[in-house]
Amino acid sequence: MANFGVDTIFNIQNRKEFESLALKTFKFQYEHNTIYQTFCNHLNRSPKNVKGIIEIPFLPIQFFKSKQIVTATESPEIIFESSGTTGSSTSKHYVLDLNIYEKSYLKGFQHFYGPIEDYCILALLPSYLERQGSSLIYMADDMIKKSKHPASGFYLNNLKELKTTIEKLERSGTKTLLIGVSFALLDLIEQYRFTLKHAIIMETGGMKGRRKEIIRNELHTILKKGFGVNMIHSEYGMTELLSQAYSKGDGVFQCPPWMSVFTRDTENPLEILGVEKTGGINVIDLANINSCSFIATQDLGKTYKDDSFEVLGRFDHSDIRGCNLMAI
Structure with a gap:
């Protein structure tokens, strides 16, 4: 388990605490999740040279379809599985701690x-x-x-x-x-x-x-x-995340304090965009402490100054453009 208690995740009070815990989570998952570590090494990113949260690599969500994304060797309490069309592969989230x-x-x-x-x-x-x-x-x-x-x-x-x-x-x-x-x-x-x-x-x-x-x-x-x-x-929400964002109207979503959304360039998936620019949605979900907290989704959206975001659609193709060169 990480060197901080789970309650710490759900007691985040401000952005500074979130970013500090996100960096600690990145270090923990880099050290204990072999799939994620291999992915990060492929990009020459590690806790030694990642100093801010936008430098943290986001794992393409389709890895949940082909790999067991976990940070420990214990057996999962439950395996959540996404819905899929006939013949398509589904994502599996190996949840070690239902609590x-x-x-x-x-x-x-x-x-x-x-x-x-x-x-x-x-x-x-x-x-x-x-x-x-x-x-x-x-x-x-x-x-x-x-x-x-x-x-x-x-x-x-x-x-x-x-x-x-x-x-x-x-x-x-x-x-x-x-x-x-x-x-x-x-x-x-x-x-x-x-x-x-x-x-x-x-x-x-x-x-x-x-x-x-x-x-x-x-x-x-x-x-x-x-x-x-x-x-x-x-x-x-989605199978690969343990947290949800909510919209109270007009499709504008807010995250709980332990979750945050960014957008990435659709041509260069390593580049994080500024606010009000349409791109692929990246999610930090610190509740995913036992799998991977840094996920590059297949959704398109844009973020706003107040940390809210919109979902504008999905990528046309099942593989996110640019992720093939990051495949393990």
Whole structure:
């Protein structure tokens, strides 16, 4: 384990503390993650010559498809696996300590929304429920249990029951979080219309092959009208990360204190861009202490001065341009 306690990660108070801990994490993972060390050596980067966080190498996310990305030799408590189209390879995240994941999503949610016990949690995640190994299902299931509300639960194809539950919660003035995959939320409002004042509607993105992909603004406009709300919230997470960023509207995301997003040049993946410039999204997630905290994703986006960010789409090709020359 790293030479700092896990609680240190979740008690970061400011940017200076984040950057200091990120550099310590880089040193730890360079020394204990052989895949990451080989990758860093390939780029001539090591704790000896990395002095700031933008100099830290970001591991291309597709390494999670072909390598076991871990910083220790213990057996994992759980293996989270991404969804994949037929015949495609999937990412696997070998999680050595589920307690870290649980702390991350619970403290992250509380940071933005307050205590989980204040909410009734309704999860409309059919594409995730239909397969094994989803980190989102693990998180939603635990949040449902910790909410302790009798109406909290998963909904698969029982949309009529979900409609009845939402309306009952609305009449009683109960704070409600409906978290759902985009196509399922659209399915719901095509059958039923709502006018909600006490509910947060949170989309997790993706049509999962069930519907034609549409741009976020169009999706949110349709959902706002269907649910009768002013804003659609969003969750940004993935199998390879143990933390989530949240948007309270307009697709602008904020990270919890132990997570940060940068953008990289699409032609030169080692170059970190300034704010308001479109590039590939790089994530530092310090909760990934036992795998790799420095991930170059396949998403395109831009960052802003207040450390918020937007997700603008995905790279056209499955391999991020420029990463082939960094392959091990």
